[in-house]
Amino acid sequence: MQDASPNSPPTSAGREKWASRLGFVMAAAGSAVGLGNVWRFPWLAGENGGGLFLLIYLVMVVTLGASVLLAEIVIGRAAQKDPVGAFRRLGGGAWPLVGYLGITAAFLILSFYGVVAGWTLAFAFRQASGLFAAVEPSKAFADLLGSTSEPLAWAFAFLVMTACVVFGGIRNGIERANLVLMPLLFLLLIVLAIRAATLPGGLDGLRFFFAPDFSRVDSGTFTAALGQAFFSLSIGLGAMITYGSYLQPHQSLGRSALQIAALDTLAAVLAGCIVFPAVFFADLNPASGPGLAFVTLPTVFAEMPAGRLFGVVFFVLLTIAALTSAISLLEPVVAFLVDEHGFRRHRATLLVTVGAFLLGIPSSLSLGPVPALSAFGLSFMDLLDFVTASLMLPIGGLAIALFVGWKIAPRALAEVADAAGRPPLLARLWLFVLRFVAPVAILWILLTGLTG
Numbered sequence: 001m002q003d004a005s006p007n008s009p010p011t012s013a014g015r016e017k018w019a020s021r022l023g024f025v026m027a028a029a030g031s032a033v034g035l036g037n038v039w040r041f042p043w044l045a046g047e048n049g050g051g052l053f054l055l056i057y058l059v060m061v062v063t064l065g066a067s068v069l070l071a072e073i074v075i076g077r078a079a080q081k082d083p084v085g086a087f088r089r090l091g092g093g094a095w096p097l098v099g100y101l102g103i104t105a106a107f108l109i110l111s112f113y114g115v116v117a118g119w120t121l122a123f124a125f126r127q128a129s130g131l132f133a134a135v136e137p138s139k140a141f142a143d144l145l146g147s148t149s150e151p152l153a154w155a156f157a158f159l160v161m162t163a164c165v166v167f168g169g170i171r172n173g174i175e176r177a178n179l180v181l182m183p184l185l186f187l188l189l190i191v192l193a194i195r196a197a198t199l200p201g202g203l204d205g206l207r208f209f210f211a212p213d214f215s216r217v218d219s220g221t222f223t224a225a226l227g228q229a230f231f232s233l234s235i236g237l238g239a240m241i242t243y244g245s246y247l248q249p250h251q252s253l254g255r256s257a258l259q260i261a262a263l264d265t266l267a268a269v270l271a272g273c274i275v276f277p278a279v280f281f282a283d284l285n286p287a288s289g290p291g292l293a294f295v296t297l298p299t300v301f302a303e304m305p306a307g308r309l310f311g312v313v314f315f316v317l318l319t320i321a322a323l324t325s326a327i328s329l330l331e332p333v334v335a336f337l338v339d340e341h342g343f344r345r346h347r348a349t350l351l352v353t354v355g356a357f358l359l360g361i362p363s364s365l366s367l368g369p370v371p372a373l374s375a376f377g378l379s380f381m382d383l384l385d386f387v388t389a390s391l392m393l394p395i396g397g398l399a400i401a402l403f404v405g406w407k408i409a410p411r412a413l414a415e416v417a418d419a420a421g422r423p424p425l426l427a428r429l430w431l432f433v434l435r436f437v438a439p440v441a442i443l444w445i446l447l448t449g450l451t452g
C-alpha cells in the first residue's frame with residue numbers, strides 16, 4: 001500500500017536499528033568486501049590487461065560508485081523499507097519495478113555467489129589438510145570443479161550458514177561480527193600482500209597490476225569495470241537500500257558512504273597485490289579466468305613460513321567475508337517477502353535459501369561435469385554473472401541515480417544535511433552526478449558494450 005503522502009514520516013516503529021555509525025559502516029563494508037574483491041576483481045583485471053582496468057575501475061568507483069552508494073543509503077533511510085516498498089513509498093507509479101529488478105538480481109547473484117563461497121570453504125579444509133604440499137593448486141581446483149556433488153555440498157553448507165544469520169535478524173550478529181572480523185581480514189591481506197610482493201617475480205606482478213597498457217582497452221573493458229564497481233560496492237539492486245533502512249536519522253551519510261567505498265577499494269587493491277605477484281611467481285597466465293585467486297593463493301602460502309596456518313586462517317576469513325556479503329544478498333529478498341507479502345521471517349529465509357541452492361546447481365555443474373550448460377561461449381555461471389553484474393546492476397544503478405537526482409532531490413538533500421539543516425558542499429556535485437553524469441555514462445557504457 002502506498003502512503004497517503006510520500007513525505008509523511010515513515011512508520012518505522014519496531015524496525016531494527018544499527019547500534020552505532022561505526023557499526024553501520026562496518027556492516028555495509030562487510031557487505032561490500034567479499035568474493036568480489038578477492039575473486040572477481042583480480043580475475044577481471046587479469047583478463048582486461050591489468051593496470052588500465054584498475055585505473056578505469058578507480059575512476060568509476062569515485063564518480064559513479066560512491067554517488068549511487070550514497071543514493072541507495074539515502075533512499076533506504078528515508079523510506080525505512082525493503083527495496084520494492086521503498087520505491088513505492090517514496091516514488092509510487094512504476095518506480096517499484098526498480099525494486100523488483102533488484103530483488104531478482106539479488107536472488108540470481110546469491111545463487112552463484114554461494115557456489116564460489118563453497119569453493120572458499122572447500123579450500124580452507126584443503127589448506128588444513130596440507131594437500132597443497134603434494135598437489136598443484138591448479139590441479140586441486142580443477143579436481144574440485146570436476147566433481148559433481150562436492151562443490152554442491154560446500155555451497156549448501158555455506159548457504160545454510162548464511163540462512164542461520166539472517167534467521168535471527170541482522171543487527172546483533174552482523175554488526176558485532178563485522179567489527180571484529182573486518183580489521184582481522186585487512187591485517188591478513190596486508191601481511192599476504194607483503195609476502196607476495198617479495199616473492200621472485202613479485203615486482204613483475206605489481207607492474208602488470210599497476211602499469212596501464214593502453215593497447216588493451218576496448219568497450220568490453222568499460223563494461224567489465226562498471227559491472228565490477230557496482231558488484232564490489234554492493235550497489236544497483238537495493239542491498240544498501242535495505243541496510244540504510246536500519247539507520248537512525250542524523251548520522252552523516254556522506255561520510256559513511258565515502259568510508260565504505262574506501263575500505264572496499266583498499267581490499268580490492270590489496271587482493272591484486274597478492275594475486276598478481278603470485279601469478280608471475282608461479283608462471284601462470286593472469287587471464288586465466290574465475291579460478292585465478294583459487295590457484296594463486298595456495299601458491300603463495302606454499303612459499304611462506306607457517307604457510308599452512310596462514311592458508312587456513314585466510315580461507316576461513318575469506319569465507320566469513322563472503323558470508324557477510326551473502327547475508328546482504330539474502331536480506332533484501334527476505335525483507336521484500338516480509339514487508340510486501342507478509343511472510344514470516346523464517347519462512348522467507350528458508351524459501352529463498354532453498355531456491356538459491358537449486359539455481360546454484362546448474363552454475364556449479366556448468367564449470368565441471370556438464371560443460372553443455374553454456375550459451376554465447378559462456379558457461380551458465382559466467383552468463384549469470386555477466387547478466388547480473390554487467391547489465392542488471394548498472395540498469396538498477398541508472399534508475400536509482402535518476403530517482404534520487406530528479407524524483408526526490410529535495411528530500412535527498414534534506415537527508416544528507418547536517419544538524420543545522422544545511423546540505424554539505426559536495427551535495428550539489430553529488431546531485432549533478434546523479435542527474436547527468438551517471439545516467440549518460442552508464443547508458444553509454446551499456447550501449448557500446450552491447451553493440452561493440
Ligand code: TRP
Nearest residue numbers: 032034035036231232234239325
Ligand atoms: N559486494 C559483494 C562482493 O564484493 C557482493 C555483494 C553483496 C553484492 N551484496 C551485494 C553485489 C549486492 C551486488 C549487490 O563480494
